[in-house]
Amino acid sequence: MDHSSDDARPLKRAKLASAQADGSVDDHTSGLGTNQTNLGSTLKMPVNLPGDGASxxxxxxxxxxIDDARDKFQAILKKRYTDFLVNExxxxxxxxxxQSMNAREAAKQASNDDGVRANDQAGQVQVQESIPHSAHENDTTAEALGNDKGPSSDAALERKGDAQRSEVSDNDRAKLVEYFSEETVQQLTSLYDLILRDPEKKARDLPAVRTPFTTDxxxxxxxxxDIRRIFDSxxxxxxxxxxxxxxxxxxPSNRNRGWPKPAGKARxxxxxxxxxxxxxxxxxxxxxxxxxxxxxxxITKQLKTTNRTFQFAGTKDRRAVTxxxxSAYRIExxxxxxxxxxxxxxxxxxxxxxxxxxELGDLSGNEFVVTLRDCAIDGTAKLTASEKLSSARSYLSQSLQKLREKGFLNYYxxxxxxTFSTxxxxxxxxxxxxxxxxxxDAILQFSPIALDAAKDPExxxxxxxxxxxxxxxxNIWRTTGKVPxxxxxxxxxxxAETALIRHLGRQRQDFLGALLSIQRNLRLMYVHAYQSLVWNLAVGERWTLYGHAVVEGDLVLVNEHKEKEAGQEVVESVDADGEIVVQPSADDRAYDPDDIYERARALTAEEAASGQYSIFDVVxxxxxxxxxxxxxxxxxxYQTFMASEAGGRLDPHNMRRKQxxxxxSGGYRKILxxxxxxxxxxxxxxxNDDMQFVATDMDKLKGKRGGEEAKEKLQPASSEETAEASADRDGDGDGTAVSEPASELEQKKLAAVLKFQLGASQYAxxxxxxxxxxxxxxxxPEFMGGR
Structure with missing residues (x-):
């Protein structure tokens, strides 16, 4: 699983990124470096069919x-999704x-930290330490959840007394800024102050605040x-x-009702x-x-809460074990x-x-344990089995050392x-x-192959x-307009598709509103992907021009080199994908009050030649x-490419939008x-192609070892979808286990297991x-071919 989150930046503040997918497109054999005409197709709508990853x-x-003078090391990655383990x-x-799947440790923590006895309910719950069959909902959910109340009920019951607050907490203010403009938030807090100063003042004598509202x-x-909670009703x-x-x-008669409860008497x-x-x-x-x-x-749907309840440092790959x-707000x-x-x-x-x-970016990186199957080095086909084994070990030892010493181009x-057709x-x-x-329209594209397969069971x-x-x-939506x-x-x-169809079903021409109805982390992914495309092309151009050399005009982060120059102290921040991102100015609509700035500056000719800066410093x-x-x-x-048709005819200096x-605002990323x-x-x-060489955390938790004993599926497949998932783990596309022909069982293959760590926003x-x-x-997997 290729996680991501990034490095730092120059001029202003930084953020990180992460994600993963499979897609394919028409082959392109010509280079894309300085020849922008070859990039025209990148901004069209290629159809993703099974194809060569290199294209x-x-x-x-x-x-x-970086090092183009070695033989190729051939291998297959992620033949089973258990071949790619990622631990934050x-x-x-x-x-x-x-390490544990029950709630008792949390209860012990409360008891130990506060010197009080944890309640019996939280302390005695036992959970079967096994991973259930598939990844999707079933009818046992209600039974599993029992009659537990939702998080909003917990919040109401657990909220501490009716203390008069003179100001809104930083966390609550940040939440309000997510919903409203800075001006609206200021009006709200001012209204709250007026109410606290004169609790008996009539409501009609106090100003009202009006603001546009979402349709979701x-x-x-x-x-x-949140309004009710933050402002104590x-x-x-x-x-x-x-x-x-x-x-x-x-x-006045309602101001002391609702959320606030007498301290210690809620439950x-x-x-x-x-x-x-x-x-x-x-x-x-x-x-x-x-x-x-x-x-x-x-999880959100089972707990009957919203995605806002949960926060994480970065997204992780799909085809992997991660x-x-x-963190979850007020969930027991x-x-x-x-x-x-x-x-x-x-x-x-x-x-x-x-x-x-x-918060996004609250991680220092990821540890990867990667199994590569069917390993072979070009030119070694005629070697004996023992010679191939020795050659593979030598190749990997040298290559890993070079990855540490010389690095690799930090492409997205x-x-x-x-993963889809667009x-x-x-x-x-x-x-x-x-x-x-x-x-x-681009989000709602689909492959005709998938539709034909859906219509024809044969x-x-x-x-x-x-x-x-x-x-x-x-297709139902496009041809009939029937939303349900x-x-x-x-x-x-x-x-994303669900949100678009639901919104457009109510307001057929409100395409902006439809995009804004998509979960924020997901809709940010689209514009960040454009930035990533430009950056990938830019780093290839820069490497072609200058290679390892640090040259005049190269950018470095001010905050990273305080011993070499005076610079203001900053705190990093990251976007939804973990990418370090520069933040806008305080008077801009996209301003976030929590943002701190990271700055970059260009090196002079003298600094570039001084040896104080290495290629690992350049962003x-x-x-x-x-x-x-x-x-x-x-x-x-940047100016030439982004102004071209392939670059979208955009101005790199004018990236402000009304939304x-x-x-x-942009960001910076290390070249290497x-x-x-x-x-x-x-x-x-x-x-045996089904052999698993490394135990997952779940295998270890269940007392398994890596190797032969770990090849069992977690649970038997109970549906077509589960069969696909089980087959995917075993590397077969039709949902059935694969038995090798007897003639092949005697032919030994090579598998390499690599363990290494990468920083945030660096791709394995x-x-x-x-x-x-x-x-x-x-x-x-063949069953993914319709994408």
């Missing part, structure tokens, strides 16, 4: 190698592993609840006939959130072959642990209560650009051009059931209005990345690309 890399600017690394350097019902409900919210949100003071026998350790429940999320957002969305920390550990009964190919555990939630991997950067450029209808095309259902649902029928077909995990900007561009040939390339989320100093590898001989696939000189190819 897909060419389309998104992944072209150059916390800021303190600790690698996250799933789930978000509207959450906003109403002293401010009431309602929507007028024009859809405008009206916020006014509650009547007898239950610890307050502060007694437990804090309002945020931190837990470990283990998942197999799932997107982070897919897993969180399922482990990461997540026993409720979350209870979901282990219904979670499929996922699990939660290691619960602790904390005073603060996780294919995962950044999506790449995410294509959607992003349409959004930045203001073509919101075109962006919606079709020989191996297409996943989810892909068939997606294509069929979108379309949404019934489209799997829940395709949240390139992601396009935005608040970054500087290199004052050399590389900087001129906050589409107004790009390198693996951590602590790396290792093993080379194995094998004959790009490290492996450099290691093998492009010889490692990601396995593409």
């Amino acid at each position: 897909k890399e060419l389309e998104v600017g992944i072209i150059t190698f 690394i916390l800021p303190d350097g600790q690698v996250v592993h799933l 019902r789930s978000i509207r409900t959450q906003i109403h609840q 002293k401010i009431e919210s309602s929507t007028d006939k024009d859809g405008v949100l009206v916020l006014r003071a509650a009547t 007898p026998g239950v610890l307050s959130w502060m007694d437990r350790g804090g309002e945020y429940l931190h837990f470990t999320l283990y998942k197999e072959n799932k997107d982070t957002l897919e897993a969180i969305s399922f 482990v990461q920390r997540v 550990a026993h409720r979350l642990a209870g979901l282990n009964r219904v979670l499929r190919y996922a699990a939660v555990g290691d619960f602790t209560y904390q005073k603060k939630g996780l 991997g294919l995962q950044r650009f999506g 790449r995410t950067d294509v959607v992003g450029v349409k959004i930045l051009q203001g073509d919101f209808q075109g962006a919606c 079709s020989s095309a191996l297409v996943g059931q989810d892909d068939k259902n997606r294509a069929e649902g979108i 029928e379309a949404l019934e077909k489209i799997p829940r995990k395709f949240s 390139l900007p992601l396009p935005g209005f608040d970054v500087i561009y290199p004052p050399n040939a590389t900087g001129q390339w 906050r989320d589409f107004s790009l 990345a390198r693996i951590g100093a602590d790396y290792d590898f093993q080379v194995h001989e094998y004959t 696939t790009m490290a492996l690309r450099e290691l093998s000189r492009g010889g490692i190819q990601a396995y593409k």
Whole structure:
């Protein structure tokens, strides 16, 4: 799983990124460096059919190698999704592993930290330590959840007394800024101060605040609840006939009702959130072959809350086994642990209560354990088995050392650009051009292969059931306009498509509103993908021009070199994908009050020649209005490419948009990345393709070892979808186990297991690309071919 989150930047502040995918496109054999005419197709709408990963890399600017003078190392990546293990690394350097799946440890923490006895309910819940069969909902959810109340009820009951607050907390203010403009938030806090100064003043004598309101019902409900909670029910919210949100003071008789409860009397026998350790429940999320957002969305629905309840440091790959920390606001550990009964190919555990939630970028990187199968080095076909084994070990030892010492070009991997027929950067450029209808149409593209397979049960095309259902649902919407029928077909995990169809079903021509109805992290992905495409092409151009040399005009981060220059102290921040991003000025609509700035500056000729700066210090900007561009040939390339048809005819210095989320301030990313100093590898001989060489955290938790005993599936498949997932783990596309012909069982193959660490926003696939000189190819399950 190729996670991502990035490096630092120059001029202003920085953020990080992460993601992964499989896509394909028409082959391009010519280079994309300085020849912009070859890039025209990158901003069209290529149809993703099963194809060569190298051609897909060419389309998104992944072209150059640092060391191009070695033989290729051929291997297959992710033939089973258990071949790609990713464990998040916390800021303190600790690698996250799933160790326990019950809620007792959280109760013990509360008891030990506060010197009080944890309540019996949270302390005694036992959870079966096994991972359920599949990743999707079933009818046992209600039974698993029992009669537990939702998080909003918990918040009401657990909220501490009716203390008069003179100001809104920083966390609550940040939440309000997510919903409203800075001006509206100031008006609201001013109204609240007036109410507190004169609690008996009549509501009609106090000003009302009016602001535009979203049409998304789930978000509207959450906003109403947050207004009530943040302002202690002293401010009431309602929507007028024009859809405008009206916020006014509650009547004096109602101001002390609602959320505030007398301290200690909310629910007898239950610890307050502060007694437990804090309002945020931190837990470990283990998942197999799932997107982070897919897993969180399922948990959200089971708990009957919203995605805003959960926070995480960065998204993780789908086709992998990943482990990461997540935080949940005012969710009890026993409720979350209870979901282990219904979670499929996922699990939660290691619960602790904390005073603060996780933020994007609250990680230092990821540890990867990667199994490469069918390994071979070009030119070694005639060697004996023992010679091939020795050659592979020598090759990997030298290559890993070079990845540490010389690094690799820090490209954004294919995962950044999506899996379907239209790449995410294509959607992003349409959004930045203001073509919101075109962006919606691009998101709702589907492969005719998938639709044909959905219509014809006898079709020989191996297409996943989810892909068939997606294509069929979108086609229903396009041809009939029937929203309920379309949404019934489209799997829940395709949240962007679902949001668009639901919104356009109500307001057929409101394409901007439809885009804004998509979950924020997801809609940001589109414009960030365009930035990533430009950056990939730029780093290839810069490497072609100057290579390892540090030259006049190269950019470095001011904050990284305080010993060499005076610079202001800053704190890093990251975007939804973990990418360090420069933040806008305080007077800009996209301003976030929590943002701190990171600055970059250009090196003089004397500084470049001084030897004080290495190529590992050099950064390139992601396009935005608040970054500087290199004052050399590389900087001129940005202007030329982005102004071209292939670049979207955009101005790199004018990336402000009326919509906050589409107004790009920019960011910086290191040209080179390198693996951590602590790396290792093993080379194995094998004959059984089903052999698993490394135990997952779940295997370890269940007392398994790596190797033969670990090859069992977690649970037997109980549906077509589950069969696909099980087959995917075993590397077969038709949902059945594969038996090798007897003649092949005697032929030994080589598998390499690599263990290494990367920083935030650095892609393992790009490290492996450099290691093998492009010889490692990601396995593409045949049942994914319809994308």
